[in-house]
Amino acid sequence: MRVDLHVHTYPASSCSTIAYRDLIACCREQHIAAIALTNHGDVSDNRRLEGPLADIGTILVHGVEISTLWGDFIVYSPDLDYLASFSDIQAVPQAGTIADDAAIVWVHPAAGGGLSRSTYYSALAHQVAPLIDAVEVWNGNWTGTSYVETAERLARTLGLPETAGSDAHRSDRIGFCTTEIDGDVGSTADVVAAIKARAVTPVAPVAPQGAGRRVGHLFDLFRR
Ligand SMILES: [Zn+2]
Ligand SMILES: [Zn+2]
Known part of the structure:
Protein backbone atom coordinates (compact mmCIF):
# COMPACT_ATOMS: atom_id res chain seq x y z
CA MET A 1 0.00 0.00 0.00
CA ARG A 2 1.33 3.46 -0.87
CA VAL A 3 1.33 5.99 1.96
CA ASP A 4 2.46 9.62 1.98
CA LEU A 5 4.57 9.62 5.16
CA HIS A 6 5.17 13.39 5.44
CA VAL A 7 2.31 15.95 5.47
CA HIS A 8 1.74 19.22 7.35
CA THR A 9 -1.59 20.87 8.21
CA TYR A 10 -2.60 24.31 9.41
CA PRO A 11 -2.86 25.47 12.20
CA ALA A 12 -0.64 22.85 13.87
CA SER A 13 2.10 23.72 11.33
CA SER A 14 1.92 27.47 10.70
CA CYS A 15 3.92 27.01 7.47
CA SER A 16 1.13 24.89 5.93
CA THR A 17 -2.00 26.05 4.12
CA ILE A 18 -3.77 22.67 4.36
CA ALA A 19 -6.74 23.17 6.73
CA TYR A 20 -8.65 20.27 8.29
CA ARG A 21 -11.37 20.35 5.71
CA ASP A 22 -8.79 20.40 2.90
CA LEU A 23 -7.13 17.22 4.16
CA ILE A 24 -10.46 15.49 4.64
CA ALA A 25 -11.63 16.56 1.16
CA CYS A 26 -8.38 15.39 -0.44
CA CYS A 27 -8.54 11.99 1.27
CA ARG A 28 -12.18 11.58 0.26
CA GLU A 29 -11.69 12.64 -3.37
CA GLN A 30 -8.54 10.56 -3.88
CA HIS A 31 -9.81 7.57 -1.87
CA ILE A 32 -6.66 7.67 0.26
CA ALA A 33 -6.49 4.56 2.43
CA ALA A 34 -3.80 5.86 4.81
CA ILE A 35 -1.84 9.08 5.22
CA ALA A 36 0.64 10.36 7.79
CA LEU A 37 0.26 13.70 9.55
CA THR A 38 3.65 14.95 10.74
CA ASN A 39 3.38 18.50 12.04
CA HIS A 40 6.22 20.40 13.72
CA GLY A 41 6.11 19.34 17.38
CA ASP A 42 2.33 19.49 17.52
CA VAL A 43 -0.19 16.64 17.51
CA SER A 44 -3.35 18.71 18.00
CA ASP A 45 -4.44 18.23 14.39
CA ASN A 46 -3.76 14.48 14.68
CA ARG A 47 -6.19 14.35 17.59
CA ARG A 48 -8.81 16.38 15.70
CA LEU A 49 -8.53 14.61 12.36
CA GLU A 50 -8.24 10.95 13.34
CA GLY A 51 -12.00 10.48 13.85
CA PRO A 52 -13.29 12.42 10.82
CA LEU A 53 -10.76 10.66 8.56
CA ALA A 54 -11.73 7.24 9.95
CA ASP A 55 -15.34 8.11 9.11
CA ILE A 56 -14.40 8.36 5.41
CA GLY A 57 -12.20 5.26 5.50
CA THR A 58 -8.76 6.88 5.81
CA ILE A 59 -6.28 5.65 8.43
CA LEU A 60 -4.34 8.54 10.00
CA VAL A 61 -0.71 7.62 10.71
CA HIS A 62 0.65 9.66 13.62
CA GLY A 63 4.01 11.43 13.62
CA VAL A 64 5.76 14.64 14.63
CA GLU A 65 8.64 16.37 12.89
CA ILE A 66 11.39 17.77 15.10
CA SER A 67 14.14 20.16 14.04
CA THR A 68 17.52 19.70 15.75
CA LEU A 69 21.19 20.58 15.50
CA TRP A 70 21.63 17.44 13.37
CA GLY A 71 18.71 18.08 11.05
CA ASP A 72 15.02 17.18 10.90
CA PHE A 73 13.54 13.88 12.06
CA ILE A 74 10.04 12.45 12.06
CA VAL A 75 9.04 10.32 15.02
CA TYR A 76 6.18 7.93 14.18
CA SER A 77 4.24 6.36 17.06
CA PRO A 78 0.66 5.32 17.81
CA ASP A 79 1.01 7.02 21.23
CA LEU A 80 -0.09 10.64 20.80
CA ASP A 81 0.83 11.53 24.38
CA TYR A 82 4.36 10.29 23.67
CA LEU A 83 4.54 12.29 20.43
CA ALA A 84 3.27 15.36 22.30
CA SER A 85 6.43 15.24 24.43
CA PHE A 86 8.49 16.38 21.41
CA SER A 87 8.96 20.02 20.36
CA ASP A 88 9.22 21.70 16.97
CA ILE A 89 12.81 22.79 17.71
CA GLN A 90 14.67 20.79 20.31
CA ALA A 91 17.84 18.98 21.31
CA VAL A 92 18.73 15.78 19.48
CA PRO A 93 16.97 12.89 21.29
CA GLN A 94 19.35 10.50 23.01
CA ALA A 95 19.71 7.21 21.20
CA GLY A 96 18.28 4.47 23.39
CA THR A 97 15.61 6.70 24.94
CA ILE A 98 13.13 6.31 22.08
CA ALA A 99 9.97 4.34 22.87
CA ASP A 100 9.85 0.77 21.55
CA ASP A 101 6.65 1.48 19.61
CA ALA A 102 8.22 4.45 17.78
CA ALA A 103 10.29 4.69 14.60
CA ILE A 104 12.52 7.63 13.68
CA VAL A 105 13.23 8.72 10.11
CA TRP A 106 15.91 11.26 9.14
CA VAL A 107 14.00 13.47 6.70
CA HIS A 108 15.50 15.53 3.86
CA PRO A 109 18.96 14.95 5.41
CA ALA A 110 20.96 16.89 2.83
CA ALA A 111 18.70 19.93 3.20
CA GLY A 112 19.58 20.33 6.89
CA GLY A 113 17.24 21.42 9.67
CA GLY A 114 14.22 23.39 8.46
CA LEU A 115 13.29 25.26 11.63
CA SER A 116 16.65 24.83 13.40
CA ARG A 117 18.49 26.06 10.28
CA SER A 118 21.23 23.52 10.93
CA THR A 119 23.47 22.58 8.03
CA TYR A 120 24.14 19.08 6.75
CA TYR A 121 27.71 17.81 6.70
CA SER A 122 28.87 14.32 5.88
CA ALA A 123 30.31 13.48 9.33
CA LEU A 124 26.78 13.71 10.76
CA ALA A 125 26.00 10.25 9.41
CA HIS A 126 27.83 8.38 12.13
CA GLN A 127 26.37 10.55 14.90
CA VAL A 128 22.83 10.13 13.61
CA ALA A 129 23.11 6.40 12.85
CA PRO A 130 22.29 5.04 16.34
CA LEU A 131 19.17 7.20 16.51
CA ILE A 132 17.32 6.39 13.28
CA ASP A 133 15.44 3.53 11.66
CA ALA A 134 15.30 4.88 8.08
CA VAL A 135 16.27 7.74 5.76
CA GLU A 136 13.77 9.75 3.70
CA VAL A 137 15.34 9.80 0.24
CA TRP A 138 12.51 11.46 -1.69
CA ASN A 139 11.01 14.63 -0.23
CA GLY A 140 8.54 16.62 -2.32
CA ASN A 141 10.29 19.90 -1.54
CA TRP A 142 13.84 18.66 -2.20
CA THR A 143 13.76 16.69 -5.44
CA GLY A 144 17.11 17.96 -6.79
CA THR A 145 19.46 15.16 -7.75
CA SER A 146 22.07 16.09 -5.14
CA TYR A 147 19.52 15.91 -2.29
CA VAL A 148 18.20 12.54 -3.43
CA GLU A 149 21.59 11.01 -4.16
CA THR A 150 23.07 12.18 -0.85
CA ALA A 151 20.12 10.67 1.04
CA GLU A 152 20.38 7.41 -0.95
CA ARG A 153 24.10 7.24 -0.20
CA LEU A 154 23.42 7.80 3.51
CA ALA A 155 20.85 5.01 3.60
CA ARG A 156 23.27 2.66 1.83
CA THR A 157 26.21 3.60 4.07
CA LEU A 158 24.16 3.18 7.24
CA GLY A 159 22.44 0.03 5.95
CA LEU A 160 19.00 1.49 6.59
CA PRO A 161 15.71 1.34 4.66
CA GLU A 162 14.52 4.29 2.55
CA THR A 163 11.23 6.18 2.70
CA ALA A 164 9.57 9.01 0.76
CA GLY A 165 7.05 11.69 1.65
CA SER A 166 5.62 14.75 -0.03
CA ASP A 167 6.33 17.16 2.89
CA ALA A 168 3.13 18.75 1.54
CA HIS A 169 2.23 22.23 2.74
CA ARG A 170 -0.43 22.66 -0.02
CA SER A 171 -3.28 20.30 -0.81
CA ASP A 172 -2.18 19.77 -4.40
CA ARG A 173 1.17 18.39 -3.20
CA ILE A 174 -0.32 15.62 -1.07
CA GLY A 175 0.79 12.26 -2.46
CA PHE A 176 3.56 13.76 -4.62
CA CYS A 177 6.04 11.35 -2.98
CA THR A 178 4.88 8.17 -1.27
CA ALA A 193 6.57 -2.18 12.21
CA ALA A 194 7.07 -1.95 8.44
CA ILE A 195 9.87 0.63 8.80
CA LYS A 196 11.63 -1.53 11.40
CA ALA A 197 11.15 -4.64 9.25
CA ARG A 198 12.58 -2.79 6.22
CA ALA A 199 9.30 -3.50 4.42
CA VAL A 200 9.27 -0.02 2.83
CA THR A 201 10.23 1.24 -0.63
CA PRO A 202 10.37 4.93 -1.64
CA VAL A 203 8.32 5.90 -4.70
CA ALA A 204 9.78 8.73 -6.76
CA PRO A 205 7.41 11.58 -7.65
CA VAL A 206 5.10 11.31 -10.59
CA ALA A 207 5.71 13.91 -13.31
CA PRO A 208 3.26 16.84 -13.10
CA GLN A 209 1.48 15.79 -16.28
CA GLY A 210 0.40 12.66 -14.45
CA ALA A 211 1.31 10.47 -17.38
CA GLY A 212 2.83 7.92 -15.06
CA ARG A 213 6.39 8.88 -15.92
CA ARG A 214 8.54 9.11 -12.88
CA VAL A 215 10.83 12.06 -12.26
CA GLY A 216 13.49 9.58 -11.23
CA HIS A 217 13.51 8.26 -14.77
CA LEU A 218 13.91 11.79 -16.13
CA PHE A 219 16.93 12.28 -13.89
CA ASP A 220 18.36 9.06 -15.27
CA LEU A 221 17.94 10.43 -18.78
CA PHE A 222 19.69 13.67 -17.87
CA ARG A 223 22.60 11.78 -16.39
CA ARG A 224 23.30 9.80 -19.52
ZN1 LIG B 1 11.72 19.48 7.72
ZN1 LIG C 1 8.15 18.56 6.99
Missing part, protein backbone atom coordinates in the same frame (compact mmCIF):
# COMPACT_ATOMS: atom_id res chain seq x y z
CA THR A 179 6.30 5.08 0.38
CA GLU A 180 5.24 1.62 -0.76
CA ILE A 181 4.58 -0.41 2.37
CA ASP A 182 4.43 -4.19 2.09
CA GLY A 183 0.97 -5.41 3.09
CA ASP A 184 -1.97 -3.41 4.37
CA VAL A 185 -1.72 -0.47 6.72
CA GLY A 186 -4.45 -0.51 9.35
CA SER A 187 -2.76 1.61 11.99
CA THR A 188 0.28 3.70 12.88
CA ALA A 189 1.74 0.61 14.54
CA ASP A 190 1.71 -1.15 11.15
CA VAL A 191 3.83 1.65 9.65
CA VAL A 192 6.29 1.60 12.56
Whole structure:
Protein backbone atom coordinates (compact mmCIF):
# COMPACT_ATOMS: atom_id res chain seq x y z
CA MET A 1 0.00 0.00 0.00
CA ARG A 2 1.33 3.46 -0.87
CA VAL A 3 1.33 5.99 1.96
CA ASP A 4 2.46 9.62 1.98
CA LEU A 5 4.57 9.62 5.16
CA HIS A 6 5.17 13.39 5.44
CA VAL A 7 2.31 15.95 5.47
CA HIS A 8 1.74 19.22 7.35
CA THR A 9 -1.59 20.87 8.21
CA TYR A 10 -2.60 24.31 9.41
CA PRO A 11 -2.86 25.47 12.20
CA ALA A 12 -0.64 22.85 13.87
CA SER A 13 2.10 23.72 11.33
CA SER A 14 1.92 27.47 10.70
CA CYS A 15 3.92 27.01 7.47
CA SER A 16 1.13 24.89 5.93
CA THR A 17 -2.00 26.05 4.12
CA ILE A 18 -3.77 22.67 4.36
CA ALA A 19 -6.74 23.17 6.73
CA TYR A 20 -8.65 20.27 8.29
CA ARG A 21 -11.37 20.35 5.71
CA ASP A 22 -8.79 20.40 2.90
CA LEU A 23 -7.13 17.22 4.16
CA ILE A 24 -10.46 15.49 4.64
CA ALA A 25 -11.63 16.56 1.16
CA CYS A 26 -8.38 15.39 -0.44
CA CYS A 27 -8.54 11.99 1.27
CA ARG A 28 -12.18 11.58 0.26
CA GLU A 29 -11.69 12.64 -3.37
CA GLN A 30 -8.54 10.56 -3.88
CA HIS A 31 -9.81 7.57 -1.87
CA ILE A 32 -6.66 7.67 0.26
CA ALA A 33 -6.49 4.56 2.43
CA ALA A 34 -3.80 5.86 4.81
CA ILE A 35 -1.84 9.08 5.22
CA ALA A 36 0.64 10.36 7.79
CA LEU A 37 0.26 13.70 9.55
CA THR A 38 3.65 14.95 10.74
CA ASN A 39 3.38 18.50 12.04
CA HIS A 40 6.22 20.40 13.72
CA GLY A 41 6.11 19.34 17.38
CA ASP A 42 2.33 19.49 17.52
CA VAL A 43 -0.19 16.64 17.51
CA SER A 44 -3.35 18.71 18.00
CA ASP A 45 -4.44 18.23 14.39
CA ASN A 46 -3.76 14.48 14.68
CA ARG A 47 -6.19 14.35 17.59
CA ARG A 48 -8.81 16.38 15.70
CA LEU A 49 -8.53 14.61 12.36
CA GLU A 50 -8.24 10.95 13.34
CA GLY A 51 -12.00 10.48 13.85
CA PRO A 52 -13.29 12.42 10.82
CA LEU A 53 -10.76 10.66 8.56
CA ALA A 54 -11.73 7.24 9.95
CA ASP A 55 -15.34 8.11 9.11
CA ILE A 56 -14.40 8.36 5.41
CA GLY A 57 -12.20 5.26 5.50
CA THR A 58 -8.76 6.88 5.81
CA ILE A 59 -6.28 5.65 8.43
CA LEU A 60 -4.34 8.54 10.00
CA VAL A 61 -0.71 7.62 10.71
CA HIS A 62 0.65 9.66 13.62
CA GLY A 63 4.01 11.43 13.62
CA VAL A 64 5.76 14.64 14.63
CA GLU A 65 8.64 16.37 12.89
CA ILE A 66 11.39 17.77 15.10
CA SER A 67 14.14 20.16 14.04
CA THR A 68 17.52 19.70 15.75
CA LEU A 69 21.19 20.58 15.50
CA TRP A 70 21.63 17.44 13.37
CA GLY A 71 18.71 18.08 11.05
CA ASP A 72 15.02 17.18 10.90
CA PHE A 73 13.54 13.88 12.06
CA ILE A 74 10.04 12.45 12.06
CA VAL A 75 9.04 10.32 15.02
CA TYR A 76 6.18 7.93 14.18
CA SER A 77 4.24 6.36 17.06
CA PRO A 78 0.66 5.32 17.81
CA ASP A 79 1.01 7.02 21.23
CA LEU A 80 -0.09 10.64 20.80
CA ASP A 81 0.83 11.53 24.38
CA TYR A 82 4.36 10.29 23.67
CA LEU A 83 4.54 12.29 20.43
CA ALA A 84 3.27 15.36 22.30
CA SER A 85 6.43 15.24 24.43
CA PHE A 86 8.49 16.38 21.41
CA SER A 87 8.96 20.02 20.36
CA ASP A 88 9.22 21.70 16.97
CA ILE A 89 12.81 22.79 17.71
CA GLN A 90 14.67 20.79 20.31
CA ALA A 91 17.84 18.98 21.31
CA VAL A 92 18.73 15.78 19.48
CA PRO A 93 16.97 12.89 21.29
CA GLN A 94 19.35 10.50 23.01
CA ALA A 95 19.71 7.21 21.20
CA GLY A 96 18.28 4.47 23.39
CA THR A 97 15.61 6.70 24.94
CA ILE A 98 13.13 6.31 22.08
CA ALA A 99 9.97 4.34 22.87
CA ASP A 100 9.85 0.77 21.55
CA ASP A 101 6.65 1.48 19.61
CA ALA A 102 8.22 4.45 17.78
CA ALA A 103 10.29 4.69 14.60
CA ILE A 104 12.52 7.63 13.68
CA VAL A 105 13.23 8.72 10.11
CA TRP A 106 15.91 11.26 9.14
CA VAL A 107 14.00 13.47 6.70
CA HIS A 108 15.50 15.53 3.86
CA PRO A 109 18.96 14.95 5.41
CA ALA A 110 20.96 16.89 2.83
CA ALA A 111 18.70 19.93 3.20
CA GLY A 112 19.58 20.33 6.89
CA GLY A 113 17.24 21.42 9.67
CA GLY A 114 14.22 23.39 8.46
CA LEU A 115 13.29 25.26 11.63
CA SER A 116 16.65 24.83 13.40
CA ARG A 117 18.49 26.06 10.28
CA SER A 118 21.23 23.52 10.93
CA THR A 119 23.47 22.58 8.03
CA TYR A 120 24.14 19.08 6.75
CA TYR A 121 27.71 17.81 6.70
CA SER A 122 28.87 14.32 5.88
CA ALA A 123 30.31 13.48 9.33
CA LEU A 124 26.78 13.71 10.76
CA ALA A 125 26.00 10.25 9.41
CA HIS A 126 27.83 8.38 12.13
CA GLN A 127 26.37 10.55 14.90
CA VAL A 128 22.83 10.13 13.61
CA ALA A 129 23.11 6.40 12.85
CA PRO A 130 22.29 5.04 16.34
CA LEU A 131 19.17 7.20 16.51
CA ILE A 132 17.32 6.39 13.28
CA ASP A 133 15.44 3.53 11.66
CA ALA A 134 15.30 4.88 8.08
CA VAL A 135 16.27 7.74 5.76
CA GLU A 136 13.77 9.75 3.70
CA VAL A 137 15.34 9.80 0.24
CA TRP A 138 12.51 11.46 -1.69
CA ASN A 139 11.01 14.63 -0.23
CA GLY A 140 8.54 16.62 -2.32
CA ASN A 141 10.29 19.90 -1.54
CA TRP A 142 13.84 18.66 -2.20
CA THR A 143 13.76 16.69 -5.44
CA GLY A 144 17.11 17.96 -6.79
CA THR A 145 19.46 15.16 -7.75
CA SER A 146 22.07 16.09 -5.14
CA TYR A 147 19.52 15.91 -2.29
CA VAL A 148 18.20 12.54 -3.43
CA GLU A 149 21.59 11.01 -4.16
CA THR A 150 23.07 12.18 -0.85
CA ALA A 151 20.12 10.67 1.04
CA GLU A 152 20.38 7.41 -0.95
CA ARG A 153 24.10 7.24 -0.20
CA LEU A 154 23.42 7.80 3.51
CA ALA A 155 20.85 5.01 3.60
CA ARG A 156 23.27 2.66 1.83
CA THR A 157 26.21 3.60 4.07
CA LEU A 158 24.16 3.18 7.24
CA GLY A 159 22.44 0.03 5.95
CA LEU A 160 19.00 1.49 6.59
CA PRO A 161 15.71 1.34 4.66
CA GLU A 162 14.52 4.29 2.55
CA THR A 163 11.23 6.18 2.70
CA ALA A 164 9.57 9.01 0.76
CA GLY A 165 7.05 11.69 1.65
CA SER A 166 5.62 14.75 -0.03
CA ASP A 167 6.33 17.16 2.89
CA ALA A 168 3.13 18.75 1.54
CA HIS A 169 2.23 22.23 2.74
CA ARG A 170 -0.43 22.66 -0.02
CA SER A 171 -3.28 20.30 -0.81
CA ASP A 172 -2.18 19.77 -4.40
CA ARG A 173 1.17 18.39 -3.20
CA ILE A 174 -0.32 15.62 -1.07
CA GLY A 175 0.79 12.26 -2.46
CA PHE A 176 3.56 13.76 -4.62
CA CYS A 177 6.04 11.35 -2.98
CA THR A 178 4.88 8.17 -1.27
CA THR A 179 6.30 5.08 0.38
CA GLU A 180 5.24 1.62 -0.76
CA ILE A 181 4.58 -0.41 2.37
CA ASP A 182 4.43 -4.19 2.09
CA GLY A 183 0.97 -5.41 3.09
CA ASP A 184 -1.97 -3.41 4.37
CA VAL A 185 -1.72 -0.47 6.72
CA GLY A 186 -4.45 -0.51 9.35
CA SER A 187 -2.76 1.61 11.99
CA THR A 188 0.28 3.70 12.88
CA ALA A 189 1.74 0.61 14.54
CA ASP A 190 1.71 -1.15 11.15
CA VAL A 191 3.83 1.65 9.65
CA VAL A 192 6.29 1.60 12.56
CA ALA A 193 6.57 -2.18 12.21
CA ALA A 194 7.07 -1.95 8.44
CA ILE A 195 9.87 0.63 8.80
CA LYS A 196 11.63 -1.53 11.40
CA ALA A 197 11.15 -4.64 9.25
CA ARG A 198 12.58 -2.79 6.22
CA ALA A 199 9.30 -3.50 4.42
CA VAL A 200 9.27 -0.02 2.83
CA THR A 201 10.23 1.24 -0.63
CA PRO A 202 10.37 4.93 -1.64
CA VAL A 203 8.32 5.90 -4.70
CA ALA A 204 9.78 8.73 -6.76
CA PRO A 205 7.41 11.58 -7.65
CA VAL A 206 5.10 11.31 -10.59
CA ALA A 207 5.71 13.91 -13.31
CA PRO A 208 3.26 16.84 -13.10
CA GLN A 209 1.48 15.79 -16.28
CA GLY A 210 0.40 12.66 -14.45
CA ALA A 211 1.31 10.47 -17.38
CA GLY A 212 2.83 7.92 -15.06
CA ARG A 213 6.39 8.88 -15.92
CA ARG A 214 8.54 9.11 -12.88
CA VAL A 215 10.83 12.06 -12.26
CA GLY A 216 13.49 9.58 -11.23
CA HIS A 217 13.51 8.26 -14.77
CA LEU A 218 13.91 11.79 -16.13
CA PHE A 219 16.93 12.28 -13.89
CA ASP A 220 18.36 9.06 -15.27
CA LEU A 221 17.94 10.43 -18.78
CA PHE A 222 19.69 13.67 -17.87
CA ARG A 223 22.60 11.78 -16.39
CA ARG A 224 23.30 9.80 -19.52
ZN1 LIG B 1 11.72 19.48 7.72
ZN1 LIG C 1 8.15 18.56 6.99
